[in-house]
Amino acid sequence: MLRWFLPREEDFFGFFERHAALTVQGAREMxxxxxxxxxxxxxxxxxxxxxxxADVITHDCVERLHKTFITPxxxxxxxxxxxxxxxxxxxxxxAAFSVMLYDLTEMKAPARALADVLxxxxxxxxxxxxxxxxxxxxDGILQACIEVNRLENEGDDILRAALAELFxxxxxxxxxxxWKEVYxxxxxxxxxxxxxxxxIEGLVLxxx
Amino acid sequence: MLRWFLPREEDFFGFFERHAALTVQGAREMxxxxxxxxxxxxxxxxxxxxxxxADVITHDCVERLHKTFITPxxxxxxxxxxxxxxxxxxxxxxAAFSVMLYDLTEMKAPARALADVLxxxxxxxxxxxxxxxxxxxxDGILQACIEVNRLENEGDDILRAALAELFxxxxxxxxxxxWKEVYxxxxxxxxxxxxxxxxIEGLVLxxx
Amino acid sequence: MLRWFLPREEDFFGFFERHAALTVQGAREMxxxxxxxxxxxxxxxxxxxxxxxADVITHDCVERLHKTFITPxxxxxxxxxxxxxxxxxxxxxxAAFSVMLYDLTEMKAPARALADVLxxxxxxxxxxxxxxxxxxxxDGILQACIEVNRLENEGDDILRAALAELFxxxxxxxxxxxWKEVYxxxxxxxxxxxxxxxxIEGLVLxxx
Numbered sequence: 001m002l003r004w005f006l007p008r009e010e011d012f013f014g015f016f017e018r019h020a021a022l023t024v025q026g027a028r029e030m031x032x033x034x035x036x037x038x039x040x041x042x043x044x045x046x047x048x049x050x051x052x053x054a055d056v057i058t059h060d061c062v063e064r065l066h067k068t069f070i071t072p073x074x075x076x077x078x079x080x081x082x083x084x085x086x087x088x089x090x091x092x093x094x095a096a097f098s099v100m101l102y103d104l105t106e107m108k109a110p111a112r113a114l115a116d117v118l119x120x121x122x123x124x125x126x127x128x129x130x131x132x133x134x135x136x137x138x139d140g141i142l143q144a145c146i147e148v149n150r151l152e153n154e155g156d157d158i159l160r161a162a163l164a165e166l167f168x169x170x171x172x173x174x175x176x177x178x179w180k181e182v183y184x185x186x187x188x189x190x191x192x193x194x195x196x197x198x199x200i201e202g203l204v205l206x207x208x
Numbered sequence: 209m210l211r212w213f214l215p216r217e218e219d220f221f222g223f224f225e226r227h228a229a230l231t232v233q234g235a236r237e238m239x240x241x242x243x244x245x246x247x248x249x250x251x252x253x254x255x256x257x258x259x260x261x262a263d264v265i266t267h268d269c270v271e272r273l274h275k276t277f278i279t280p281x282x283x284x285x286x287x288x289x290x291x292x293x294x295x296x297x298x299x300x301x302x303a304a305f306s307v308m309l310y311d312l313t314e315m316k317a318p319a320r321a322l323a324d325v326l327x328x329x330x331x332x333x334x335x336x337x338x339x340x341x342x343x344x345x346x347d348g349i350l351q352a353c354i355e356v357n358r359l360e361n362e363g364d365d366i367l368r369a370a371l372a373e374l375f376x377x378x379x380x381x382x383x384x385x386x387w388k389e390v391y392x393x394x395x396x397x398x399x400x401x402x403x404x405x406x407x408i409e410g411l412v413l414x415x416x
Numbered sequence: 417m418l419r420w421f422l423p424r425e426e427d428f429f430g431f432f433e434r435h436a437a438l439t440v441q442g443a444r445e446m447x448x449x450x451x452x453x454x455x456x457x458x459x460x461x462x463x464x465x466x467x468x469x470a471d472v473i474t475h476d477c478v479e480r481l482h483k484t485f486i487t488p489x490x491x492x493x494x495x496x497x498x499x500x501x502x503x504x505x506x507x508x509x510x511a512a513f514s515v516m517l518y519d520l521t522e523m524k525a526p527a528r529a530l531a532d533v534l535x536x537x538x539x540x541x542x543x544x545x546x547x548x549x550x551x552x553x554x555d556g557i558l559q560a561c562i563e564v565n566r567l568e569n570e571g572d573d574i575l576r577a578a579l580a581e582l583f584x585x586x587x588x589x590x591x592x593x594x595w596k597e598v599y600x601x602x603x604x605x606x607x608x609x610x611x612x613x614x615x616i617e618g619l620v621l622x623x624x
Contacts, residue, residue: 062617062621065621066554066620066621075618075621075622076618076621076622079614079617079618079621080618083614094576097576098579101576101577101579101580102579102580102583138274142274160302160305160306160309161309163306163309163310163389164309164310167310167382167385167386173381173382173385173589174583174586174589174592176382176385177385177589177592177593177596178583180385198287198291201270201287202283202284202288204274205270205273205274205283205284205287206283206284346482350482368510368513368517369517371514371517371518372517372518375518375590375593378590381589381590381593384590384593385593388593406495406499409478410491410492410495410496412482413478413481413482413491413492413495414491414492
């Protein structure tokens with residue numbers, strides 16, 4: 001395997017930051033989608049495109065790992081981090097495609113609330129990711145991680161209330177099933193932001 | 209960041225043990241809830257309170273990690289362990305809230321059976337956790353881990369039979385969906401006990 | 417704990433390989449099951465038997481870890497790998513039991529497509545696993561991991577289209593729920609192959 005002569009350590013942080021920025025963009029696009037009045041297939045296609053760009057970054061990052069002698073964090077940690085970050089985007093894409101494929105055209109308030117939590121959670125995650133190149137400045141990173149954790153709890157509460165409301169007085173079980181899946185995909189995306197925050201918190205601890 | 213002058217190593221084991229004790233309490237409260245004849249909102253509120261106490265312990269444990277020079281286990285392992293332990297409690301709370309929010313008042317036998325497995329699984333997990341301060345005495349810990357694994361299989365079998373029974377002759381798809389979610393949350397809680405047991409098994413291996 | 421005098425390092429790779437071979441067998445059995453015209457309880461029983469054999473290997477592997485001084489990979493990595501490999505088989509068994517317990521006798525095309533992706537994914541996983549005893553020959557291993565990742569995306573696309581088709585024009589919500597569960601178990605099994613591939617990719621990186 002060809003190895004680079006002069007590995008540029010900082011590139012790994014660049015991968016993380018570009019990946020997180022795409023996730024924030026995807027979350028915002030998703031929030032617009034559930035606000036209603038959108039061309040849903042067009043929005044889902046844009047999200048798929050963002051997801052694809054994130055995939056390419058993940059792939060490039062892993063490939064770079066194989067070509068670099070000295071890495072700024074443990075190889076395994078870099079690998080785990082970028083892999084987990086990818087999961088967030090996958091759930092955003094899943095939520096968008098569920099809305100599209102199930103022909104859900106009338107949007108629901110809890111979907112908007114969940115997408116809003118997701119946007120804020122991905123933004124806080126991006127802040128934590130942005131701090132990785134200076135793990136000694138732990139306070140800002142940890143504060144962002146705490147915010148991601150808090151938002152995950154908020155998302156959980158919204159999901160519970162949303163499901164209770166969805167079932168109460170429902171007449172069409174298939175429609176319940178469809179929205180349940182969209183709500184859960186949105187909440188899962190927020191969950192995965194928390195997984196990323198947990199990995200970052202672990203890294204801060206290791207390098208404290 | 210302020211660091212403690214004399215870190216007391218044993219405190220981390222105290223966090224684990226108190227956390228595990230709360231989980232056992234939560235599981236037992238859940239078992240009572242599905243035995244029927246309970247004030248369900250009151251029971252769910254008690255479980256939420258236990259979950260909150262466990263959250264505080266998790267938070268304190270992670271904060272202590274940041275203030276302690278020397279830790280009795282790898283920082284990252286402590287972090288992973290307490291995080292995974294927290295997942296068990298989250299699913300117990302989720303199960304309780306599903307019962308409450310879906311207005312399920314007539315309890316079902318498989319829910320009782322699953323909650324019973326969960327209680328025994330959380331108890332075995334607590335035994336494994338209680339052995340962490342002496343990883344050299346591996347036999348007792350590993351036996352508890354094997355018991356957690358066995359119970360997870362038992363829970364799996366109960367869940368399968370329960371779902372088959374639920375669908376067979378069902379007339380109300382929404383009621384099926386609701387109970388399916390409760391059953392799965394209970395089984396997921398048992399699953400997460402197994403995740404904790406797997407982390408502990410890994411720790412025993414590392415320190416053998 | 418009794419320790420072996422002369423640990424045979426290569427045995428661990430034997431555990432992995434035998435386990436992966438059982439998973440491939442299980443996936444193929446599952447593919448036959450959803451092709452229709454099978455005695456479903458007999459096929460599910462055969463899959464349960466394969467799952468049990470894989471469980472025994474996992475158990476023996478972990479026990480051997482406790483009795484061996486020098487291991488060819490980190491103890492913790494061996495433990496994580498065999499545990500993740502076990503998850504694949506669990507989902508294959510879950511899919512088979514869902515088909516049986518829900519009395520699904522008329523098979524559906526997407527189940528066949530998903531089972532086919534699963535077979536190919538487990539085969540690629542087995543190739544990656546087979547390369548573990550020579551981590552320096554990274555290229556073949558990584559190519560197999562990339563194939564597992566590609567197949568996971570393929571499975572995802574099939575699942576999405578399958579769910580959309582399932583809901584479209586459905587009249588029996590319970591039947592939708594049943595097939596949804598089978599499809600998702602099959603796709604989850606493919607997902608878990610990707611988890612195994614990710615662990616292996618991490619190992620290649622560590623030992624590069």
